[in-house]
Amino acid sequence: MIQAEPITKTTWWIRGCGCDCYLVDGEVPALIDCGCGEVKIRRFCEALIQKPVRTVICTHAHIDHTGQCGLFDQVYMTERTAASSRNAMDEDPAKLHLDYTPVFVQDHEILKLGQRCLEILRCDCHAPGNIMILDHTERILYAGDELDADQVLLLPGFAEKAGQFHSAPAATVSDYRRLLIQLDQRREEFDWICTGHNGSPLKPEVLTIMIELCDRILAGEEGCPDCSSATYSARDRHFPYPQAHYRRASWKGFSLVYCADSLTDRAQNSSVIPATPLHAMCEHNAAMAQAVLQKNMKSNR
């Protein structure tokens, strides 16, 4: 069931719609990620704050974060995110809202929503084109799936067009460590980190723990071949196949799921091995989503 909880006086944490979304209230309200549930999230947000919510900002392309973008008048995302944001993955494209024209955002761009200033931070680790959003006004870092209370997944991106297939992870462990160091250098600018799943908000100290975790992996400590956890199991369609060589390494309660062949360089030899069942099937769904979009656009004319 969809529900809302205040994090600050002007920030709402919205759960139960595929991913955790954040409603940034003010003169120009905006939603960070929009989920993919049955409940129309725009209507839910407007009822909550009693004003129009026209804008959504998407952290990354995964359909659990972008499936309702078509309900909004203004959709901000990176160009790379837009390339695969209509890939329906294992969702039925007919139940999604995929008809929208995104406005592309750039690294370090400031989105001024009335008095509220949001800075775009390009990350590209959990998914190609992934961003975080730094809320200068409320001192919150919205991390999407780049940080998580249970596990961060460094998996490949999803197909951007029919016939295309990505198999190497979007980022190596050393790419991810570099991102964490950059964020850690700005730690004075935020008090909380709000994530896309599994409990929010996190304290900025999570950055130190994840950097230590990456250091341990890069120093040769091998993660566990069983990547499962309380919130991630072989029942999930985005759970790695054994032959894709993924590992789960944990430290002080946080985990990273990474490809053992992609510690410092992206794996060269995995070009034909899909990382997960979802990666194996989403090439097909990219074509299906495209067909639904074209049908919607025709009927809108």
Ligand SMILES: [Zn+2]
């Ligand atoms: Zn994701």
